[in-house]
Amino acid sequence: MLTAQTALLDKQALLAALSEILPAQSVLERDEDLRPYECDGLTAYRALPGVVCLPETVAQVQKILRLCHSMHIPVVARGAGTGLSGGALPLPDGVLLSLAKFTRTLEIDLHNRVARVEPGVRNLAISQAVAPYGLYYAPDPSSQIACTIGGNVAENSGGVHCLKYGLTVHNVVGLKILTMDGELLELGGKTLDAPGYDLLALLHGSEGLLGVIVEVTVKLLPKPERAQVVLAAFSDVASAGEAVAAIIAAGIIPAGLEMMDRLATRAAEDFVHAGYPADAAALLLCELDGVNEEVSERIFEVRQLLLKAGATEVRTAKDEIERLKFWAGRKAAFPAVGRLAPDYYCMDGTIPRARLSEVLTRIAGLSETYNLPVANVFHAGDGNLHPLILYDANKPGELARAEEFGGEILELCVAVGGTITGEHGVGVEKLNQMCVQFNSTELAQFHALKDAFDPKHLLNPGKAVPTLHRCAEFGALHVHKGRLPFPELERF
Amino acid sequence: MDADCGTQLQATVQEAVATKTVLRIQGGGSKNFYGRVSSGKPLELHKHRGILNYQPSELIITARSGTPLAEIETALAEHGQMLPFEPPHFGPSATLGGTIACGISGPRRPYTGAVRDFVLGIKIINGKGELLKFGGEVMKNVAGFDVSRLMVGSLGTLGILLDISLKILPKPQSELTLAFQTSPRQAITLLTDWNSCPVPLSAACYDGEQLRVRLSGSDTEVRVTRQKIGGTEEPDGSTFWERMREHRHDFFNDTAPLWRLSVPPATAPLNLPGQWIMDWGGAQRWLKNPLPAEVIRETVVRLGGHATLFRNGPRNGQVFHPLPPALLILHKRLKSAFDPHGILNRGRLYAEF
Numbered sequence: 001m002l003t004a005q006t007a008l009l010d011k012q013a014l015l016a017a018l019s020e021i022l023p024a025q026s027v028l029e030r031d032e033d034l035r036p037y038e039c040d041g042l043t044a045y046r047a048l049p050g051v052v053c054l055p056e057t058v059a060q061v062q063k064i065l066r067l068c069h070s071m072h073i074p075v076v077a078r079g080a081g082t083g084l085s086g087g088a089l090p091l092p093d094g095v096l097l098s099l100a101k102f103t104r105t106l107e108i109d110l111h112n113r114v115a116r117v118e119p120g121v122r123n124l125a126i127s128q129a130v131a132p133y134g135l136y137y138a139p140d141p142s143s144q145i146a147c148t149i150g151g152n153v154a155e156n157s158g159g160v161h162c163l164k165y166g167l168t169v170h171n172v173v174g175l176k177i178l179t180m181d182g183e184l185l186e187l188g189g190k191t192l193d194a195p196g197y198d199l200l201a202l203l204h205g206s207e208g209l210l211g212v213i214v215e216v217t218v219k220l221l222p223k224p225e226r227a228q229v230v231l232a233a234f235s236d237v238a239s240a241g242e243a244v245a246a247i248i249a250a251g252i253i254p255a256g257l258e259m260m261d262r263l264a265t266r267a268a269e270d271f272v273h274a275g276y277p278a279d280a281a282a283l284l285l286c287e288l289d290g291v292n293e294e295v296s297e298r299i300f301e302v303r304q305l306l307l308k309a310g311a312t313e314v315r316t317a318k319d320e321i322e323r324l325k326f327w328a329g330r331k332a333a334f335p336a337v338g339r340l341a342p343d344y345y346c347m348d349g350t351i352p353r354a355r356l357s358e359v360l361t362r363i364a365g366l367s368e369t370y371n372l373p374v375a376n377v378f379h380a381g382d383g384n385l386h387p388l389i390l391y392d393a394n395k396p397g398e399l400a401r402a403e404e405f406g407g408e409i410l411e412l413c414v415a416v417g418g419t420i421t422g423e424h425g426v427g428v429e430k431l432n433q434m435c436v437q438f439n440s441t442e443l444a445q446f447h448a449l450k451d452a453f454d455p456k457h458l459l460n461p462g463k464a465v466p467t468l469h470r471c472a473e474f475g476a477l478h479v480h481k482g483r484l485p486f487p488e489l490e491r492f
Numbered sequence: 493m494d495a496d497c498g499t500q501l502q503a504t505v506q507e508a509v510a511t512k513t514v515l516r517i518q519g520g521g522s523k524n525f526y527g528r529v530s531s532g533k534p535l536e537l538h539k540h541r542g543i544l545n546y547q548p549s550e551l552i553i554t555a556r557s558g559t560p561l562a563e564i565e566t567a568l569a570e571h572g573q574m575l576p577f578e579p580p581h582f583g584p585s586a587t588l589g590g591t592i593a594c595g596i597s598g599p600r601r602p603y604t605g606a607v608r609d610f611v612l613g614i615k616i617i618n619g620k621g622e623l624l625k626f627g628g629e630v631m632k633n634v635a636g637f638d639v640s641r642l643m644v645g646s647l648g649t650l651g652i653l654l655d656i657s658l659k660i661l662p663k664p665q666s667e668l669t670l671a672f673q674t675s676p677r678q679a680i681t682l683l684t685d686w687n688s689c690p691v692p693l694s695a696a697c698y699d700g701e702q703l704r705v706r707l708s709g710s711d712t713e714v715r716v717t718r719q720k721i722g723g724t725e726e727p728d729g730s731t732f733w734e735r736m737r738e739h740r741h742d743f744f745n746d747t748a749p750l751w752r753l754s755v756p757p758a759t760a761p762l763n764l765p766g767q768w769i770m771d772w773g774g775a776q777r778w779l780k781n782p783l784p785a786e787v788i789r790e791t792v793v794r795l796g797g798h799a800t801l802f803r804n805g806p807r808n809g810q811v812f813h814p815l816p817p818a819l820l821i822l823h824k825r826l827k828s829a830f831d832p833h834g835i836l837n838r839g840r841l842y843a844e845f
Contacts, residue, residue: 109758113687166605166609167632169641170605184818185818193606196812196823201644205634210637222690248550248551251663253662290713291717297710297712350631350632352547352630354549382632383631384630418628421635422630422631423634441622451825
């Protein structure tokens, strides 16, 4: 549990043992050195780690894990720290294991179209390394300049192209992991499958609770001959939603299909001058890729569908520069919205696309109730919604109000048949909502699964899966439609 | 005919827990030949059937595990859609549940994805008789561990599959099969070349003489690519791929042990005696060979692959590739996490659990 904010019991003994494993400069323990590690991309939650370790070989990581295992010290693995759910939030009584020094590309195998890289290699760096061969790594989370592949696996990151090219789990073919007791396991490789249970899939999105990733083999794809983007403006969100359904019903799988509401569109336009129509209630970006002739035909088809669905304006990027400009606006949507208020809180629910209009209307209603503005950015193709709640942490009570508002949005996503997190993970942030999405037997199954990998509960404890007690406490505060969740549990 | 037998099945499992009875899960029985033999009281799933939700524009379908695979494929075809992993049926009685539990994908696998890539959510009964739901009907979902994908290929050893939600895809507008007369090495070189540029391949198989590739995409895409890569058009391409998928190709008409070798796709032709056929663009090699399992496995391991005794041969030994000790321990622990009494399909995957 996160509330166990006890400091390291025997820090001196730990430091002495670590000095046998790592050079002095790779162990940080003074407050000023620990400060940069106090949070990840979710800055509302902060804690100083007991010790930070910066190993650079697998053997060192193995020794650190064995040491912590024997001393019963919890370990939190960290990549670039760009995560948005507090998954890399340190523990005051634990070791923060930074994999930032694991930045080597170990092999580019052109014949089998895979690259073997260390976990600290940045997402974009993989595509850059293989670009000379006409290849790329498909998943492209917005943080791709900074985020690392190890973190991408831990969170099963998405991006704007996952409708067609899949999530991280669809693009990683092999992993090497260390379990908490220092055992090195190879999961998958360059083959298309592996014997036994699909642990490769299971590790994706496991948020550092099952193992420490020390090597990743990714699938490389040939760059499409041509990519082209169409921009469409709508005078209401519902029509934009219908346009999305119409495109997919026509048998077209766009490479990217993104939607922004009025507030997000305006913010992005003011920030990067992408050329977006500023009066649109909803903006849709639809990217098509493939062979040249194919893209031309599809663009024509998509334009017709968009107009038929009531688009007030449809524009095709006239060249590569304009295409990148259209995308720059979308990719900068978060920081752009960030300029509208001192702070923003990003949600990550996924909903069945057909319920979009209804969900956005309900969010607008909640926005009035909580008196906090909200901008919506939407991976429209796969139903992943990112409402950005604007608030000011310096105004008393606003953070708490934003969190409560966010919690209600996530519960709304679950109620319409969706999920509380599409790509950002549960971390520490959505533990309460996990109690809404799963019942106590399901949560107990998650804990049993965790026990199979880490019986001492030392890897990233307290994240991703709430304890049943926490859910019981949350339920006591939070009675839904007159029904008490977890009625079978004792109340505290 | 559609019926929800979830409650009855749960009661049966709870009773099995109480009486320590081992259960042998049975779908349509089309893949009884696969995996190790396992004994136990049969638990029939074929009555638990029916499509629960199919929304073409959402690209999702949810159905009960006993639903015939053919029924699902027919429903999808009516809307111009398909199961993207092109699963083999291996008989008319194939069910969705068996397809997921066995996790066997067809010719489209290397280009579109495997069974596990399209599983979005699952409802199961674990070995304690508990009804559990994981994932859902949305494309992106990272809440909790990905138990849904873990079930794929687990051969019923972790849970009884009740309902399954899948992502589906539109059928390609156009498909075309091309044949090339070529040597084994040249076949691999050609595939490697085509794979490193954007060619819309959706299947590739080499039978020792002919390399056959299937192109899928829009009419234009297929036409343009056909001009680029040459070859002779196969008049009845779809029948060829169906025969490959269903193992009705002459090669498979044999009682010799049939090995499935999973290797890195660009691996050169294997130095093993016996007849072979190469599928999945080189990543899956079928080998008919009476050699001891150890000889085959050693060869494949050196190449970074693994070997499954897919059909025929002894079904009570190491049918699946032996796991390294640490992984085997983890498998046993996972098995106990889902089935602590060891009552579900015991020994079907590995003798140890």
